Amino acid sequence: MVNEFELRLSKVRMAMTEARLDAVLVGSTVNLFYLAGGVCRGYMYIPVDREPVFFVIPPAEPAGEFSARIRKPEQIPDLIAEKGYDIPARVGLEFDDLYYSEIERLRKVFASSEIADGSRVMRRARLVKTPYEVDRMREDGLRHCAVYSRIDSCYREGMTDLEFQIEIEHVLRMEGCLGFLRVAGSRMEINMGSLLAGPNADVPSPYDFSMGGAGVDPSLPVGASGIIMKPGMSVMVDMNGGFNGYQTDMTRCWTVGEAGEKALRAHECSREILRDLESFARPGVETGELYRRAARIAEEAGLSSYFMGHSNKVAFIGHGVGIELNEAPVLMGRDRTLLEENMTLAIEPKFVIPEVGALGVENTYVVTDGGLENLTPFNENLAAL
Amino acid sequence: MVNEFELRLSKVRMAMTEARLDAVLVGSTVNLFYLAGGVCRGYMYIPVDREPVFFVIPPAEPAGEFSARIRKPEQIPDLIAEKGYDIPARVGLEFDDLYYSEIERLRKVFASSEIADGSRVMRRARLVKTPYEVDRMREDGLRHCAVYSRIDSCYREGMTDLEFQIEIEHVLRMEGCLGFLRVAGSRMEINMGSLLAGPNADVPSPYDFSMGGAGVDPSLPVGASGIIMKPGMSVMVDMNGGFNGYQTDMTRCWTVGEAGEKALRAHECSREILRDLESFARPGVETGELYRRAARIAEEAGLSSYFMGHSNKVAFIGHGVGIELNEAPVLMGRDRTLLEENMTLAIEPKFVIPEVGALGVENTYVVTDGGLENLTPFNENLAAL
Numbered sequence: 001m002v003n004e005f006e007l008r009l010s011k012v013r014m015a016m017t018e019a020r021l022d023a024v025l026v027g028s029t030v031n032l033f034y035l036a037g038g039v040c041r042g043y044m045y046i047p048v049d050r051e052p053v054f055f056v057i058p059p060a061e062p063a064g065e066f067s068a069r070i071r072k073p074e075q076i077p078d079l080i081a082e083k084g085y086d087i088p089a090r091v092g093l094e095f096d097d098l099y100y101s102e103i104e105r106l107r108k109v110f111a112s113s114e115i116a117d118g119s120r121v122m123r124r125a126r127l128v129k130t131p132y133e134v135d136r137m138r139e140d141g142l143r144h145c146a147v148y149s150r151i152d153s154c155y156r157e158g159m160t161d162l163e164f165q166i167e168i169e170h171v172l173r174m175e176g177c178l179g180f181l182r183v184a185g186s187r188m189e190i191n192m193g194s195l196l197a198g199p200n201a202d203v204p205s206p207y208d209f210s211m212g213g214a215g216v217d218p219s220l221p222v223g224a225s226g227i228i229m230k231p232g233m234s235v236m237v238d239m240n241g242g243f244n245g246y247q248t249d250m251t252r253c254w255t256v257g258e259a260g261e262k263a264l265r266a267h268e269c270s271r272e273i274l275r276d277l278e279s280f281a282r283p284g285v286e287t288g289e290l291y292r293r294a295a296r297i298a299e300e301a302g303l304s305s306y307f308m309g310h311s312n313k314v315a316f317i318g319h320g321v322g323i324e325l326n327e328a329p330v331l332m333g334r335d336r337t338l339l340e341e342n343m344t345l346a347i348e349p350k351f352v353i354p355e356v357g358a359l360g361v362e363n364t365y366v367v368t369d370g371g372l373e374n375l376t377p378f379n380e381n382l383a384a385l
Numbered sequence: 386m387v388n389e390f391e392l393r394l395s396k397v398r399m400a401m402t403e404a405r406l407d408a409v410l411v412g413s414t415v416n417l418f419y420l421a422g423g424v425c426r427g428y429m430y431i432p433v434d435r436e437p438v439f440f441v442i443p444p445a446e447p448a449g450e451f452s453a454r455i456r457k458p459e460q461i462p463d464l465i466a467e468k469g470y471d472i473p474a475r476v477g478l479e480f481d482d483l484y485y486s487e488i489e490r491l492r493k494v495f496a497s498s499e500i501a502d503g504s505r506v507m508r509r510a511r512l513v514k515t516p517y518e519v520d521r522m523r524e525d526g527l528r529h530c531a532v533y534s535r536i537d538s539c540y541r542e543g544m545t546d547l548e549f550q551i552e553i554e555h556v557l558r559m560e561g562c563l564g565f566l567r568v569a570g571s572r573m574e575i576n577m578g579s580l581l582a583g584p585n586a587d588v589p590s591p592y593d594f595s596m597g598g599a600g601v602d603p604s605l606p607v608g609a610s611g612i613i614m615k616p617g618m619s620v621m622v623d624m625n626g627g628f629n630g631y632q633t634d635m636t637r638c639w640t641v642g643e644a645g646e647k648a649l650r651a652h653e654c655s656r657e658i659l660r661d662l663e664s665f666a667r668p669g670v671e672t673g674e675l676y677r678r679a680a681r682i683a684e685e686a687g688l689s690s691y692f693m694g695h696s697n698k699v700a701f702i703g704h705g706v707g708i709e710l711n712e713a714p715v716l717m718g719r720d721r722t723l724l725e726e727n728m729t730l731a732i733e734p735k736f737v738i739p740e741v742g743a744l745g746v747e748n749t750y751v752v753t754d755g756g757l758e759n760l761t762p763f764n765e766n767l768a769a770l
Binding site for chain 2: 028029033037038039040041058059060093094095096097098099100101102103104117119163166169170173174176178179180182185186187189190191192204205206207212216217218219220221243244245311312323
């Protein structure tokens with residue numbers, strides 16, 4: 001793992017150089033997990049041209065020369081000076097990953113330094129996965145698929161959407177899913193994923209997910225609403241993979257009874273979009289073009305009014321995924337990110353037909369020289385439950 | 386519910402007056418839920434002496450004269466001015482509930498105002514629950530107890546701690562637990578609660594929970610570790626209640642086979658502490674005194690070295706609870722908060738005996754004139770599984 005962390009560090013440093021930072025101080029759970037390989041308490045101080053120092057807060061124990069125990073971040077400047085390091089002229093702090101009060105406290109720790117956004121640097125470093133990370137996601141995807149192969153057997157006639165979801169959650173947990181879903185930003189709250197049946201798919205939610213749903217309580221207005229699944233409804237299962245610190249994102253749909261013609265057409269259109277993007281997307285392609293191609297295919301199929309929502313539409317067809325469910329880039333029309341090898345993307349062209357429900361497929365992919373490799377290879381048919 | 390929200394508003398305004406704020410702008414999920422009765426997207430602007438204005442972001446719809454649709458917070462000052470409101474001289478923003486980047490954006494929206502901490506104001510307002518909130522927590526507690534009455538039946542000999550936890554999670558979800566556990570701060574990540582068996586209870590965790598546990602993956606190092614539960618071990622179940630937007634916090638312990646003498650003594654000491662505090666705690670009592678009494682009782686029983694952890698101790702015996710699992714106050718020795726009627730407290734005097742496991746009881750209480758009312762009334766005996 002030594003080389004793995006050297007590799008990650010070199011990616012962080014490259015992003016620091018682009019952002020003209022002399023150092024970053026990383027303290028968020030997610031970025032410390034990335035840099036240290038495990039969730040821990042403390043701060044990782046990374047100068048652009050010197051060895052990083054890991055300041056650990058008990059109960060963690062320091063290990064090695066470049067690790068020191070602290071009780072509070074105010075001790076950091078003296079300890080940096082003891083190492084012979086200069087106080088950085090410009091230091092990155094995690095503006096999008098730490099609460100205001102914590103950044104204000106750290107700003108005082110570096111009172112003589114200019115502070116700049118370190119979240120962007122970490123996001124840039126994490127945008128392209130290392131081969132080790134891709135392997136973790138490949139493993140996660142296979143375990144995710146193994147759970148999806150048991151979804152049929154979770155269904156019983158007359159169930160509510162929520163009961164169906166709970167049975168799938170149970171299988172996920174028994175197969176090793178950690179349950180806790182790490183998401184970025186403050187507008188995402190969910191329990192292990194989303195299951196949408198029938199007209200509930202067309203109920204908007206205040207959260208930033210691609211699909212909505214009423215939920216069963218105003219304190220968590222998203223996903224399954226407790227309705228009984230009935231013939232004529234589609235059932236969209238977008239439940240969490242997350243077995244090893246990395247996540248894959250995957251959606252499949254079923255119907256109760258036979259699928260109607262429109263449902264089938266929407267579902268097949270989603271698959272057509274995925275096939276198109278799988279061969280089109282490769283290093284150098286602009287992400288915005290993925291969105292535009294998808295929207296064009298939906299339009300040509302006469303399905304624009306259902307594309308990415310009906311009464312409430314979202315303006316993206318996918319997103320980066322990795323340690324967090326929602327990472328950079330966001331696959332929306334105006335995004336200018338250029339794809340690179342080993343970016344990992346969840347692509348989810350979905351349709352909401354109000355009287356039927358949600359249709360479509362979501363896979364998690366890794367960008368390779370030859371196109372997209374599917375990390376969630378599982379039957380995409382719209383099968384009857 | 387109109388009077389309920391008037392009541393909450395009056396509590397916020399009282400806290401604003403104490404903090405000398407002319408207005409607060411509330412945008413966090415948890416505080417909007419408190420003020421609006423449901424999770425929604427937008428900002429609630431509360432002047433200290435005028436009607437609040439709710440700025441909603443689609444898909445939410447404005448309702449009534451004091452509600453307006455916005456696309457972004459930069460529209461707020463003009464809309465405030467249109468209402469004939471002054472721009473506030475001193476405005477509270479949620480320093481502990483919003484990320485740095487969002488506060489910096491809002492700071493520019495109120496470029497001519499002094500900004501101050503609005504999180505503290507909201508925490509102060511929410512510290513004492515309304516009678517309606519206490520009723521929601523009372524309901525939550527009863528549903529929580531109903532699940533605990535089925536925990537025995539989840540156990541099968543030879544199970545791992547994690548398998549046991551997963552069966553309890555399943556019962557929780559089937560009984561209506563929402564699953565997603567709302568916690569405050571950035572150092573808490575967990576899936577529906579914690580179950581600790583045997584020596585795993587003495588493994589420290591980097592998170593801010595009262596107890597540790599190794600977890601099953603370095604990406605989530607807390608709680609059940611996958612060990613098989615064996616005779617001589619205690620099993621501590623601290624699984625989430627959370628059925629209606631409010632939470633109760635509750636812990637019970639079991640043993641595999643017969644309890645040893647030391648385990649039984651520790652468990653009974655926890656109950657003795659609770660009985661003592663139930664009659665001692667009442668409006669006007671300092672919370673720090675609750676901690677000190679508990680520590681004294683543990684010391685008199687010769688159990689200090691196991692009290693609130695063994696290899697890693699925490700310095701509190703409980704915390705406020707409500708919409709979030711961990712609210713103010715923190716019941717630690719140096720806390721000077723004075724108890725008030727309708728504060729809700731989770732009190733959790735726990736012991737970790739390294740070779741045996743964790744022991745003790747946690748209840749959620751509401752402070753009344755006559756002492757503490759237990760919202761989680763359920764058999765506290767240390768029973769054999």
